[in-house]
Amino acid sequence: MNKNELIAHVADKTGSSKTDASAALDAVLDGIADQLADGNQVVLSGFGTFETRERAARTGRNPQTGESIDIAASTSAAFKPAAALKRRVAGN
Numbered sequence: 001m002n003k004n005e006l007i008a009h010v011a012d013k014t015g016s017s018k019t020d021a022s023a024a025l026d027a028v029l030d031g032i033a034d035q036l037a038d039g040n041q042v043v044l045s046g047f048g049t050f051e052t053r054e055r056a057a058r059t060g061r062n063p064q065t066g067e068s069i070d071i072a073a074s075t076s077a078a079f080k081p082a083a084a085l086k087r088r089v090a091g092n
Helices: 003-014 018-037 083-090
Strands: 042-044 048-055 058-061 068-071 074-081
Touching (some): 003 018, 018 042, 018 048, 074 083
Antiparallel strands (some): 042 048, 048 074, 058 068
């Protein structure tokens, strides 16, 4: 499912227009992104938790030359599914 299909699904489930559903989805995604950028978690009960995770600096290898390279520390977005979501996906 891509974003347009998700918008159509939301519009169908809520009885709203695709324009309204698109605006609502964009607002939700922007809210999640803003909170993650500020270093906060976003917890959606029964669905999961969006959070940031720190990656330490490390040494890697260039696969073409085998040369060692330094990889800088970084922060990335992560999602941890809730138990209810895990069960639903597993078909239980």
